[in-house]
Amino acid sequence: MTAEHCREWRQSLGALALGQLPEAERVALEAHLEGCPGCRAELASLASVARLMPLADPERFGAAPAPPAALGKRIAASIRSERRAQQRRRLRLRIALGGATAAAAAAALLAIFALPDGGSTPGQQVAFDSLPPGMTIDATLQPHAFGTEIHMYVKGVRSGTLCRVFLRGTGGARLPAGSFRYRWGEDSQAVLSSALDLSAARAIGVRVGNQTFVAPIDTGGAAGNGNPNQEDA
């Protein structure tokens, strides 16, 4: 049966789908549907729409409410700030002194010591490399009037391990910057602070259990003027 032939019937399918067809017309149309797969398929398609009709609220068919104009800007701003934080984490120097000798350590520092120029945002990312397999340490340093705020992420050591953080100043002295315990499965980021000014900090270290890991801090600004430290870890 062609669509042309069914045209008349088709016009009634909407009313049928919505239960609006007078009895006599309904009976006749249903008789046609018995023998017409095309019209049956069309009815099924309309019925899937008709099924939703009772859910909708006709009061809401008018203009859709628009989001406030400031929302887009707010989202862009929060993404920007999150991206900056992420970049700080990515711009890593992978330096660690684990079990290395002092001489090798110094050489490693010399070799890898330069932060990418783009890292001019307030927070500074340092990273530790040559860690035991499965272990990760990252640190972000934030300058403040009071000194330096340190966010440290440690992962991959035994749960409950004590981690003691220190900064090394220009003179080479260690200044303790607090301690935390790594807990498996918990949020492993610790927030610590030190009175040492970030501009005066040359390296950051953490003693994890009985091993010490150190990463240099680039204080040379965009020029990446490295000033490697002898390390006695």
Place this chain on the structure above:
Amino acid sequence: MTPGALTDERDVRDAYAAHAGELYGFALRSLGDSGLAEEAVQETFLRAWRAGERFDPQIGSLRTWLFAILHNVVIDLGRARAARPAVAEGGVEPSVEPFDEALLAWQLEEAMRRIGEQHRRVLVETYYRGRPYAEVAAELGVPEGTIKSRVYYGLRALRVALEEIGYDG
């Protein structure tokens, strides 16, 4: 990185321009509160951006992906709201529709906004107001058969609009 992935701030801006209206409209419909709806949309774009590299246009449309994220955000917000202590004296906690039902309702309402005025009008008059075809025909000054055919073409237009906005029922 997948081409088309949502990793750039510009990608997010484009996605916002294209879909924020619908997402907000739906969030508002679903949460019944403009503050919560804004929060939901903001969280949706943040999550989308964080997971941006996993978005693959080969697999599904950006719109579908964003709605899937919004789905989770709305559920989280609903949970947070449920966990809050009882509403202060006299306050009435807005009822939260089941998500799927709210989504379907919103989709139909959105589809209604997209079809022609003539079609929407006959559907509202005959279906939602339950008025006889003859009465609506007289009011509009058209034959009764025209009302019947507008109901038919109106439903078809709704079907197309629904498919456009992702309804696959």
